[in-house]
Amino acid sequence: MSTITAKTQKLSIVQAVTDGLRTVMKEQEEVLVLGEDVGKNGGVFRATEGLQEQFGPDRVIDTPLSESGIVGTAIGLAINGFLPVVEMQFLGFIYPAYEQIMTHATRIRMRTLSHFHVPLVIRAPYGAGVKAPEIHSDSVEALFTHMPGIKVVCPSNPYDAKGLLIASIDDPDPVLFLEPMRSYRAFKDEVPTDRYTVEIGKASLVEEGTDLTLIAWGAMVPLAVKAAQKVREQNIHCDVLDLRTLYPLDKEMIAESVQKTGRAVIVHEAHATSGLGTDIIALIQDTSFLYLKSPIQRVTGFDVPVPFYTLEQHYLPNEDQIIEAIHKAIQF
Amino acid sequence: MEVKLHDIGEGMTEGEILTYFVKVGDQVLPDQPLVEVQTDKMTAELPSPTAGTVKEILVTEGTNVEVGTTLLIIESSGTKPVQQKIENTSMNRNIMTIKKVDRENGPKRLILAAPYTRKIARELGIDIEDIHGTGPAGRVTDEDVYRYVNQPEPVEENKNDIQPTIAEVKEIPFNGRRKQIASLMSKSLYTIPHVTHFEEVDMTNLLDSKKQLNEAGVNISVAAFFIKAIQLSLAKYPIFNSVLDEEKGVIKLKKEYNIGIAVDAKEGLIVPVIRHVEQKTLSVIHAEMKDYIDKAQNNTLTKHDISDGTFTISNVGPLGGIGATPIINYPQTALIAFHKTKKKPVVVNDEIVIRSIMNLSMSFDHRVADGATAVGFTNYFVQLLEQPTRMLLELR
Numbered sequence: 001m002s003t004i005t006a007k008t009q010k011l012s013i014v015q016a017v018t019d020g021l022r023t024v025m026k027e028q029e030e031v032l033v034l035g036e037d038v039g040k041n042g043g044v045f046r047a048t049e050g051l052q053e054q055f056g057p058d059r060v061i062d063t064p065l066s067e068s069g070i071v072g073t074a075i076g077l078a079i080n081g082f083l084p085v086v087e088m089q090f091l092g093f094i095y096p097a098y099e100q101i102m103t104h105a106t107r108i109r110m111r112t113l114s115h116f117h118v119p120l121v122i123r124a125p126y127g128a129g130v131k132a133p134e135i136h137s138d139s140v141e142a143l144f145t146h147m148p149g150i151k152v153v154c155p156s157n158p159y160d161a162k163g164l165l166i167a168s169i170d171d172p173d174p175v176l177f178l179e180p181m182r183s184y185r186a187f188k189d190e191v192p193t194d195r196y197t198v199e200i201g202k203a204s205l206v207e208e209g210t211d212l213t214l215i216a217w218g219a220m221v222p223l224a225v226k227a228a229q230k231v232r233e234q235n236i237h238c239d240v241l242d243l244r245t246l247y248p249l250d251k252e253m254i255a256e257s258v259q260k261t262g263r264a265v266i267v268h269e270a271h272a273t274s275g276l277g278t279d280i281i282a283l284i285q286d287t288s289f290l291y292l293k294s295p296i297q298r299v300t301g302f303d304v305p306v307p308f309y310t311l312e313q314h315y316l317p318n319e320d321q322i323i324e325a326i327h328k329a330i331q332f
Numbered sequence: 333m334e335v336k337l338h339d340i341g342e343g344m345t346e347g348e349i350l351t352y353f354v355k356v357g358d359q360v361l362p363d364q365p366l367v368e369v370q371t372d373k374m375t376a377e378l379p380s381p382t383a384g385t386v387k388e389i390l391v392t393e394g395t396n397v398e399v400g401t402t403l404l405i406i407e408s409s410g411t412k413p414v415q416q417k418i419e420n421t422s423m424n425r426n427i428m429t430i431k432k433v434d435r436e437n438g439p440k441r442l443i444l445a446a447p448y449t450r451k452i453a454r455e456l457g458i459d460i461e462d463i464h465g466t467g468p469a470g471r472v473t474d475e476d477v478y479r480y481v482n483q484p485e486p487v488e489e490n491k492n493d494i495q496p497t498i499a500e501v502k503e504i505p506f507n508g509r510r511k512q513i514a515s516l517m518s519k520s521l522y523t524i525p526h527v528t529h530f531e532e533v534d535m536t537n538l539l540d541s542k543k544q545l546n547e548a549g550v551n552i553s554v555a556a557f558f559i560k561a562i563q564l565s566l567a568k569y570p571i572f573n574s575v576l577d578e579e580k581g582v583i584k585l586k587k588e589y590n591i592g593i594a595v596d597a598k599e600g601l602i603v604p605v606i607r608h609v610e611q612k613t614l615s616v617i618h619a620e621m622k623d624y625i626d627k628a629q630n631n632t633l634t635k636h637d638i639s640d641g642t643f644t645i646s647n648v649g650p651l652g653g654i655g656a657t658p659i660i661n662y663p664q665t666a667l668i669a670f671h672k673t674k675k676k677p678v679v680v681n682d683e684i685v686i687r688s689i690m691n692l693s694m695s696f697d698h699r700v701a702d703g704a705t706a707v708g709f710t711n712y713f714v715q716l717l718e719q720p721t722r723m724l725l726e727l728r
Contacts, residue, residue, distance in 0.1 A: 262448050289447050290447045290448065290450065290451035291447070291448055291451070292446060292447040292448055293446050293447075293448040293449075293474075294446060332446070
């Protein structure tokens with residue numbers, strides 16, 4: 001993390017994203033923003049609002065409705081010295097671009113023996129809880145954490161959003177930058193006005209405890225913190241880890257915490273099967289098996305497509321489920 | 333042909349017949365499993381030594397039989413394949429032996445335990461399979477491991493471990509007085525639900541009175557005051573001067589007040605009894621007590637001297653200690669221990685002053701009396717000691 005001046009402003013996550021983009025665009029002309037409606041319209045969630053006015057249509061580019069084309073173009077730009085930041089309107093819209101990402105973006109460094117690399121950032125709002133239509137609420141980070149060559153980053157708060165976004169733009173390789181849609185305007189934090197970075201690959205310990213490790217990211221972090229605060233009244237003290245980067249995982253911090261507490265509960269809103277939770281369980285058993293006092297618990301979405309908004313709340317993990325899982329692990 | 337339970341290669345002498353795989357009339361082939369046998373260490377199947385028909389089953393399932401017992405009879409079909417039988421048997425022996433070895437190296441039994449519990453056991457050098465689990469579904473818990481570690485090791489292992497140089501363990505015979513004390517204590521503690529409560533006594537006034545008497549040439553020990561005050565308190569709270577007769581379903585309140593004094597004699601704890609304290613003055617109590625203590629030290633107490641106590645005091649004050657959980661002198665109902673008297677700053681009339689304070693610990697039988705009564709009893713006792721002149725009112 002670089003030095004931060006005392007000057008801060010209160011921003012929401014989406015505002016912190018805009019601020020991060022503006023900060024970098026002011027400094028580096030190579031940074032381009034591409035996406036559907038990112039220019040004149042300021043983006044579907046207003047994350048790029050005002051940027052076209054400030055930096056012009058050559059740097060903030062409204063593209064046709066073609067995710068494959070956007071990412072494909074951005075890969076070309078990136079190889080040739082630009083620093084493109086692509087906006088997917090929703091993570092669920094990324095599927096047409098999946099081929100570009102998986103067959104090209106993640107592989108060009110290896111294919112060219114590092115002669116070329118792809119300094120590309122793909123921003124994508126993800127997750128349920130805002131009563132959006134079908135496809136708009138997907139939480140499919142696991143499709144990307146499976147593939148070496150692309151980093152997956154997911155901030156849970158405004159400070160990390162700006163710091164991680166700038167770190168992602170600085171990163172010489174492709175980064176999928178997931179923005180928790182539900183937390184976009186849920187709360188504000190003090191965010192430094194200057195440029196700073198939050199290191200990719202480092203989790204953050206947001207609550208400290210001795211009895212259990214709660215692992216979450218993105219929109220699940222505030223939920224996990226609330227659950228941890230509730231069970232503290234029952235004298236159960238949780239470490240709450242905000243992973244911040246989903247690939248590569250902060251193996252050291254996960255292992256260190258689980259070895260301290262002996263118990264773990266993983267919370268993610270993605271489907272359980274082949275979700276990232278499965279990998280974290282494997283990681284814990286690889287690093288910390290002999291420290292486990294009880295089976296690792298998971299609180300996840302169900303193995304169904306995210307339902308329409310009347311059933312959305314039943315799909316999403318909630319505080320009670322997390323507390324129940326904590327009790328299950330403690331009382332094993 | 334008789335099929336016998338044979339030694340399946342581990343020097344077994346008997347086994348339990350678990351299940352027959354065949355019934356009378358069945359056709360069997362060589363090596364076909366006939367019966368499952370449970371030995372001390374394993375479960376094994378006995379194969380048929382020959383081809384034929386099961387003619388008779390002699391031993392029922394669930395019975396224990398010795399090696400050599402005929403289990404069933406097979407009527408051979410055609411010629412006996414003698415040579416093959418021998419081969420089979422020896423082959424089976426080998427299989428059994430291998431199985432047995434595997435068992436010994438492998439898990440002795442299935443153990444449920446969290447990885448962390450297993451880690452603790454491993455670090456402590458314990459085979460987790462030796463531990464009896466008390467958790468859900470018989471799971472071995474961390475506590476089970478620690479409990480297992482803290483239990484004394486079996487004697488025979490000790491024998492091997494101890495080096496000759498440190499083998500000179502001094503043995504104290506556990507008999508006579510020590511053994512008797514032990515059995516009485518165990519009986520008391522196992523029979524009586526003990527409750528102990530603690531109280532503080534301001535001894536300053538009593539010590540002043542004792543000093544005044546001293547100056548007048550009369551020497552009366554503090555313990556004599558205790559004994560008298562106890563008797564007076566017992567008169568007020570007779571429940572503590574009683575014996576519970578569970579068989580008859582009655583609590584017998586004793587009319588006489590025979591106060592036992594626990595004496596730490598050379599040979600161990602002994603309790604001479606001052607009889608009819610209610611009829612005796614402080615000086616008589618003092619004199620008798622002195623006499624008894626001398627006798628106890630010289631081991632000349634008679635059976636009469638130590639019989640018929642109705643209440644016991646233990647004056648450990650001269651030795652020290654601030655509290656204890658005394659064991660009641662069975663079958664009595666209560667016992668009070670007096671601890672060291674110390675000068676301490678205490679608050680009197682909102683001022684800190686130095687007073688001589690003593691702690692006492694009272695154990696009582698919770699079947700017979702309740703805490704509130706016991707507190708009432710000690711409160712009254714404390715009053716008598718704190719205001720010794722009050723005792724005058726009660727003296728006859």
